[in-house]
Amino acid sequence: MQDMPKYKPLGASRFFADGRNSRPLPRGVIARDELDEQDPAHTGAKSGVFLETIPEPIDESLLARGRDRFDIYCSPCHGRLGDGNGMIHQRGFWIPPTLHTDRLRNVPPGYIFQVISNGYGAMPDYRNQVNAQDRWAIVAYIRALQLSRHATVNDIPEAARTQLTQPSSGGGAK
Numbered sequence: 001m002q003d004m005p006k007y008k009p010l011g012a013s014r015f016f017a018d019g020r021n022s023r024p025l026p027r028g029v030i031a032r033d034e035l036d037e038q039d040p041a042h043t044g045a046k047s048g049v050f051l052e053t054i055p056e057p058i059d060e061s062l063l064a065r066g067r068d069r070f071d072i073y074c075s076p077c078h079g080r081l082g083d084g085n086g087m088i089h090q091r092g093f094w095i096p097p098t099l100h101t102d103r104l105r106n107v108p109p110g111y112i113f114q115v116i117s118n119g120y121g122a123m124p125d126y127r128n129q130v131n132a133q134d135r136w137a138i139v140a141y142i143r144a145l146q147l148s149r150h151a152t153v154n155d156i157p158e159a160a161r162t163q164l165t166q167p168s169s170g171g172g173a174k
């Protein structure tokens with residue numbers, strides 16, 4: 001063991017592009033016993049007020065992750081579209097409410113995060129199955145789902161809008 005090839009702390013590496021064998025910590029890593037349970041990113045609220053923004057960079061990969069987690073953990077009850085039409089009510093469970101109501105469109109993201117973390121009425125909590133970062137990803141995806149049912153033409157980027165409103169040249173439906 002003394003002589004076997006191994007990395008020593010702060011040594012050099014030809015394998016990694018930056019030449020260092022000590023790697024930066026992945027995002028979200030928390031040292032053992034150092035989880036700050038009062039951190040708003042973990043509670044969804046700051047001083048008792050739900051966060052109005054999602055404390056994660058919102059990009060396509062976050063939404064893709066959110067969709068993936070939503071389809072696994074939420075869709076059995078809420079349905080893939082969030083309309084409450086999941087499989088489980090066919091087996092006798094409550095029909096969950098649709099997520100496309102004015103009230104749920106307007107609740108702050110921190111509120112939805114808190115519902116996922118702690119459960120809500122008949123809905124169980126998912127804090128142990130879904131880590132905090134993924135819970136925020138789900139919140140972001142729910143916002144996208146909600147927008148998909150409530151978007152106006154002005155929500156479509158300019159270029160795509162022109163494409164949609166211009167009559168297609170031949171072939172398509174008239």
Ligand code: HEC
Nearest residue numbers: 073074077094095096097112115116120121122123126138
């Ligand atoms: C086992 C079925 C089930 C699963 C899985 C489930 N829910 Fe629910 N959810 C419900 C039910 C039932 C309600 C309504 C509860 C009630 O009114 O007592 C609800 C309510 C909600 C509400 C509305 C809360 C409010 O203020 O009205 C939100 C938001 C929600 N769920 C999000 C989620 C998300 C996100 C997931 C996935 C992480 C999820 N749910 C997974 C059954 C489920």
